[in-house]
Amino acid sequence: MTDFTSLTIAEARDGLANKSFTSLELTDAHLKAIEDARALNAFVLETPDKARDMAREADGKIGKGEGGPLAGIPLGIKDLFATKGVRTTACSKILDDFVPTYESTVTSQLWRDGAVMLGKLNNDEFAMGSSNETSCFGPVANPWRREGSNTNLVPGGSSGGSASAVAALLCMGATATDTGGSIRQPAAFTATVGIKPTYGRCSRWGIVAFASSLDQAGPIGRTVRDSAILLRSMAGYDPKDTTSVDTPVPDYEAAIGKSVKGMKIGIPKEYRLDGMPTEIEKLWSEGAAWLKAAGAELVEVSLPYTKYALPAYYIVAPAEASSNLARYDGVRYGLRVPGRSIGEMYEGTRAAGFGAEVRRRVMIGTYVLSAGYYDAYYLRAQKVRTLIKKDFEDCFAKGVNAILTPATPSAAFGVGEKGGADPIEMYLNDIFTVTVNMAGLPGIAVPAGKDAQGLPLALQLIGKPFDEDTLFSLGEVIEQAAGRFTPARWW
Amino acid sequence: MSVDADTVRRIAHLARIAVNDAEVPHLQGELNAMLSFVEQLSEVDVSGVEPMTSVMPMEMKKRADVVNDGEISDDIVKNAPATENHFFLVPKVVE
Numbered sequence: 412m413t414d415f416t417s418l419t420i421a422e423a424r425d426g427l428a429n430k431s432f433t434s435l436e437l438t439d440a441h442l443k444a445i446e447d448a449r450a451l452n453a454f455v456l457e458t459p460d461k462a463r464d465m466a467r468e469a470d471g472k473i474g475k476g477e478g479g480p481l482a483g484i485p486l487g488i489k490d491l492f493a494t495k496g497v498r499t500t501a502c503s504k505i506l507d508d509f510v511p512t513y514e515s516t517v518t519s520q521l522w523r524d525g526a527v528m529l530g531k532l533n534n535d536e537f538a539m540g541s542s543n544e545t546s547c548f549g550p551v552a553n554p555w556r557r558e559g560s561n562t563n564l565v566p567g568g569s570s571g572g573s574a575s576a577v578a579a580l581l582c583m584g585a586t587a588t589d590t591g592g593s594i595r596q597p598a599a600f601t602a603t604v605g606i607k608p609t610y611g612r613c614s615r616w617g618i619v620a621f622a623s624s625l626d627q628a629g630p631i632g633r634t635v636r637d638s639a640i641l642l643r644s645m646a647g648y649d650p651k652d653t654t655s656v657d658t659p660v661p662d663y664e665a666a667i668g669k670s671v672k673g674m675k676i677g678i679p680k681e682y683r684l685d686g687m688p689t690e691i692e693k694l695w696s697e698g699a700a701w702l703k704a705a706g707a708e709l710v711e712v713s714l715p716y717t718k719y720a721l722p723a724y725y726i727v728a729p730a731e732a733s734s735n736l737a738r739y740d741g742v743r744y745g746l747r748v749p750g751r752s753i754g755e756m757y758e759g760t761r762a763a764g765f766g767a768e769v770r771r772r773v774m775i776g777t778y779v780l781s782a783g784y785y786d787a788y789y790l791r792a793q794k795v796r797t798l799i800k801k802d803f804e805d806c807f808a809k810g811v812n813a814i815l816t817p818a819t820p821s822a823a824f825g826v827g828e829k830g831g832a833d834p835i836e837m838y839l840n841d842i843f844t845v846t847v848n849m850a851g852l853p854g855i856a857v858p859a860g861k862d863a864q865g866l867p868l869a870l871q872l873i874g875k876p877f878d879e880d881t882l883f884s885l886g887e888v889i890e891q892a893a894g895r896f897t898p899a900r901w902w
Numbered sequence: 903m904s905v906d907a908d909t910v911r912r913i914a915h916l917a918r919i920a921v922n923d924a925e926v927p928h929l930q931g932e933l934n935a936m937l938s939f940v941e942q943l944s945e946v947d948v949s950g951v952e953p954m955t956s957v958m959p960m961e962m963k964k965r966a967d968v969v970n971d972g973e974i975s976d977d978i979v980k981n982a983p984a985t986e987n988h989f990f991l992v993p994k995v996v997e
Contacts, residue, residue, distance in 0.1 A: 512977035610957040624957060653962050722940040733917060740918070742990050744981035753993045758920035770919055774929065775936050777917040778905070788940070793953035795946055800954060834932060835939050851957030876958060 415440035416580040417897075420484055420637040423583060427473055427483045434473070434483025438466035438527050441485045445529060445581045450902045453566075453576040455490055455548045456498055456531040465527040472525060481644055482525030487582035489573050490531040491538055492518050492628075493617040497528075501619040502546035503536045505739045505764025507746040515617025516649045517586060517628050524644040529582050533572030536766045537736065538593055538621045541840040543571025544826065545768040553601060553823050554579040554898040558865035561901075564823040567597030567840075573631045574601040578898060584632040584641050588618060590625045591724055592819075592844030595856035598631055599818035599869035602858040602896035604638045604886065605631045607844075609876045610851035611656035614649030622731035623654075625724075625848045634895065635857060635886040639663035642879065658877060666880035667887045672706030674885070677811040681717040682843060684820065690862045691817045698815055698859050698870040701892035702885065712811060714802040719795050720846040721838065726779050726792035727849075732769075733776025739764060771834065800850040807875050813885055814873040816843050818856040822866035847873055855882040859893045867896050904934045 415437050418426065426432050442459045462485065469483035493499050493511035500506040514522075522528070535545040542565035543551040553566040553575060566575040570587035574597035577585050587594040589607035598605030606629045613628040620626065630641035643664065648657040678699060683692070699709050741747035741760030748763050750756035765773065779788035806814065820842055830837030847854040852873055859870045870889060874882045905913070910930045914921040921929065975988040984991035 509981050512974075512980055611960075650963070650965065654957075656958060656960060657963070716946075719943060719946055722943050725936060726940055726943070737918075741983060742992055743978075745983070747983035750993060753995050754918070755920075756993055757918040758915075761918055762920035765919065771929070771932050771936075773917050773919065774910075774913050775933055778909075778913045778933065778937075781913070781916060790953055791943055791946075791948055792940075793955070794948040794951040795943055796954040797951050798946070798948070833935060835935060838939075 416444050418583070419634050420583050420632065420640050421634070423484060427478070434466040434469040434527060435463065437483060438462050438485045438529070441529055441582055448579055448581055448902050451552045451554065451575050451579055452549055453533055453551050453572045453579065453581060454487065454530045455500070455502060455533045455572065458497060458528055458530045461497070462527050462529050465522070469525050469527060479523065479525035480640065481521060483527060484525070484583050485527040485529050486521060487529050487532045487573060487576045487585040488518055489534050489570055489586050489588060491534055491588055491619045492586055493619070494518055494528070494531065497531065499531070499619070500547070501537050502534050502548055503764065503766065503769065504547045505746050505761070506744070509744050511617070513617060516614035516651060517618065517645045520644050520647065521586070526644070532576055532585055535569035535571065536769050537619065537732070538569035538588055538590055539732070539768050539772055540568040541592065541596055541837050542829065543568040543597070545766055547766060550826050551575045552902070554902070555601060555823060555866055556901060563826050564866070565600070565826055567600035567823065569593040570597045570631060574598055574603050574605070577601070577603045577631050577633055579902070584630055584637055586628060586645065587631045588626060588628050589848065590621050590728060591848050592841035594629045594631060595844045595854055595871060596819050596840055598856040600823040600867065602867035602898070603631050603633060604635050604855065604857055604890070605629065606638050606642060606855040606879065606882065607847065607853060608642060608646060608879055609853045611654050612646045612853070612877065612879070614647070614652040614655045616649055616651040620735040622728040623735060624731060625728060635883055635890045636664060636667045638855070639667055639883045656877070661880055663879060663883055666883040669884040670706065671702065671884050671888055674707045674812040674881070675810050676702050676707045676709050676885070677712035677806055677814040678709055679712050679714045679717065679814055679816060681714050682816045684842070688821060691820065691868065694860045694868050694870065695815070695817050698889055701889055702815065705888045710811065712806045712814065714806065714846070716795065716798045716802050717846055720799050720849050721842055723792040723795040723799070724845045724849060725775070725838065726788050727796065729772040729776030730780050730789050731776070733773045733780065736769070736773055796849050799846055803850050803852060803873070812875070813881055816871045816873065818843060818869035818871040822862045822864070822868055843871060852876060853879045853882055855886050857886045857889045858896050859889055861896065904937060905930060
C-alpha cells in the first residue's frame with residue numbers, strides 16, 4: 412500500500428488522475444496522521460467531516476474528468492484565514508468563537524481548484540511572534556529535535572502550525588502569511604519550503620489583518636514544486652482588495668527545472684553579521700557554489716540600509732496593528748467583558764482578550780502614532796523604508812536577477828528559551844527576512860542543510876517584484892543539490 | 903526617548919486596554935526596550951526622502967458608486983455578543 416502521507420502534491424496529483432487511489436483514501440490517511448500527532452498541537456481545529464465531504468466531491472469531479480489543479484489534495488489552513496462556517500480565531504482569545512459568514516479570497520480559490528480542508532492551523536496570536544508561543548492555544552512543537560534530545564523545539568512563527576503540520580506529514584501543504592518573516596522563518600526551522608510572494612500578488616481579503624502594508628499570504632509545502640503549485644491557486648487579482656495587483660498569474664510550475672545559466676546572483680555583504688554561526692556561513696557559501704555550478708554568476712552587492720529594516724519594522728508594524736486591532740471592541744464580534752460604562756467594557760474586553768505580545772505591540776503602535784510623536788517615529792520609519800526599497804532597486808538595476816542570503820540567524824530553539832526577559836531577542840529572528848517585507852519583494856526559504864545538532868537550516872532567495880518564477884527556478888537548483896530532509900517520528 | 907509610568911497609563915487608555923498599577927513598571931520596561939531599539943533610526947539622514955506610501959506603484963482601482971451589497975443583517979450581527987432586532991447592544995452611552 413502507498414504511504415499516502417509522504418507523497419508530494421505533484422505525486423498525489425498524478426496518483427489521483429490515473430485512479431491509483433481516491434481523494435477520500437488520501438484524506439483519511441491525513442486525518443489519521445493528525446489524530447496521532449495531537450502532541451504537536453499543530454491543529455487548533457480539525458474538520459474531518461468537512462474534509463471527507465470535500466474529498467468525495469473531488470473524487471466525483473475527478474471521475475468525470477472535471478478535477479481542478481488541486482483536486483482532492485488535503486491542505487491545512489492557518490487560523491488567520493476566514494473560513495465560512497468554520498471557527499476562525501487568529502489564535503486570540505479576543506475572537507472567542509468567531510464563525511465567519513464569508514470565505515477569504517485565497518482559501519476560496521483553493522476550494523475552487525478542488526483542494527480539501529483538513530482543519531485550522533495554530534499560529535502566533537494575530538501572527539505576532541517568531542516561535543508560535545504567543546498563541547492562545549499554546550505552543551506548537553517542531554517535529555525536529557536535536558539529535559539524542561527529548562527537548563521540544565519551537566517550529567518558528569507566526570505560521571508555526573503550518574510549518575509543523577507540513578513537516579510532520581499531517582497535510583500535503585498549508586496556507587500561511589508573512590508580515591516580517593512568518594512564512595520563511597518557520598519553513599527554515601522545519602525543512603519545508605515557504606514563499607512570501609510580492610506584496611499585492613495574493614488578496615488580503617478575509618485574512619485577519621496585522622500590518623496591512625506588510626501582510627502577504629503564501630504557501631508552505633514540502634518541495635519547491637509543491638509551493639509553486641499552491642501559489643498558482645492562491646494568487647490573483649481581487650477587486651475586494653485594492654492593494655492586490657491586476658496582472659496575470661503565471662504557471663509557476665513551468666519555472667521548475669528551467670536553466671539558471673547566466674543569471675546574476677547578488678550576495679549582500681551586509682548580511683554577514685558579526686558573530687554569525689560558522690554553520691550558517693558555510694551553508695551560505697555552499698548555496699552560492701550550487702548556483703554557480705548550475706551556471707549562475709555570483710556578484711557581491713551592497714544593501715547599505717539593511718540594519719535599519721528591523722527597527723523601522725518595529726515602528727511600522729505596531730502602528731498599523733494598533734489601528735487594525737481597534738476593531739476588537741466587544742461590540743460586533745468576539746469576546747465581551749461587561750462594564751458599567753462603554754469605556755469600561757472596551758478596556759476590560761481588550762485587557763482580557765489580548766495576550767502580552769499583542770498588548771505590547773498595540774501600545775507601542777499607539778504611542779508612535781500619538782500626537783507629537785508621529786513625525787519622529789512613523790513618518791521617519793516610512794522614509795527609511797523608501798531607502799531600504801531603493802537599496803534593492805539599485806541592485807536589480809545593475810542586472811542582478813536574485814539575491815541569496817541565509818533565511819535565519821540560527822536553527823530552531825527550545826520552547827521558552829528566547830524573549831522572556833527582552834522582547835528584542837525574539838525579534839532578531841527576522842533580521843534576514845524583514846527587509847523583504849519592508850520593500851514588498853518576493854522571498855523564498857529553501858531547506859539547504861543541517862547544523863551540528865541535526866537541525867535543519869535554510870537559504871533565502873529574494874527576487875524582483877512579480878518575479879516569483881526566478882525564485883522557483885533557483886530554489887529548485889538548491890533543492891536538487893541539498894536533497895530533502897524529513898524528521899524522525901517521535902510523536 | 904523613554905516613557906514614564908504616567909505615559910504608560912495614558913497610552914493604555916488611548917489604546918483602550920485596562921492596565922492595573924502592578925503591571926505598569928513591567929510594561930514601562932518593555933516599551934522603553936522597544937523605544938531604545940528603534941532609536942538607531944535617528945542617525946539616518948532622511949532629508950529629501952519621500953515616505954513610502956505604497957509598495958507597488960499603481961493607480962488605485964475605483965468601483966462605480968453604486969449599492970452592490972446588503973440585505974445581510976443576519977450575517978452581520980451573527981457573531982455579536984449582544985443584539986436585539988439587528989441592533990448591537992452596548993452599555994448606556996447617553997444619560
